[in-house]
Amino acid sequence: MADKSILSAFKQAPLFRQIEEEELEHFIENVTIATYKKGHYIFLQGETPDWMLLLLQGTIKVLRQTEMGRFVTFNILTPRQTWGEGIMFNAQPLFVSLQAVEETSVAIIPQSDFVHFATKHPPILINTIIRMRKEYREVAEIASILATCDAEKRVAKMVLLYLSIFGENISLTHQELADMVGTTRETVSRVMVHMRDEEIISPTRGGFQIVNKTRLEHLAR
DSSP, X not given: OOXXXXXXHHHHXXXXXXXOHHHHHHHGGGOEEEEEOTTOEEEOTTOOOSEEEEEEESOEEEEEEOTTSOXXXXXXXXXXXXXXXXXXXXXXXXXXXXXXXXXXXXXXXXHHHHHHHHHHOXXXXXXXXXXXXXXXXXXXXXXXXXXXXXXXXXXXXXXXXHHHHXXXXXXXXXXXXXXXXXXXXXHHHHHHHHHHHTXXXXXXXXXXXXXXXXXXXXXXX
């Protein structure tokens, strides 16, 4: 990716959107660009990161392996999203891994560079706090969803959560959704067929579209 494209990506990222272009140009001089193939891990559970990242291209799953060996997906990162900024001020081992869903390119930002830059630019600190609060709410919502016994309700609640994050067009496979709600792909497929038959969703390439939020909310109750 060309330098101008990288600068453009930083300017479009919510975390850096309020920073002047000239300052961003200097900031990204020490950024490293890394590319990962589908399925490769970018960060492993239990490690302590000394960097944060900006997703330039592709998709990343934020997931955790339970003591039973099952993987639970907590979030899906899409281009221009950042990850790790909140822990740059208090680095400690994390309970999640990052995995490339497809060929993925990221900008790696060293911890020291980010902390120095952020302390000179209050909007970044404010945006970091806002992002952390949002992530905490999402994790709490996911924990609530996983505590729901009925698989159909878990799927419906998770779809509602992603509707609030990404809008009506959701790019998730049945397997990814199954990983999120702690069930099998076959169970999710049955639920999604039911939603399609009830005209709650409409299949799209690589995902599905919510066409009736009211019915979805009723299913999630």
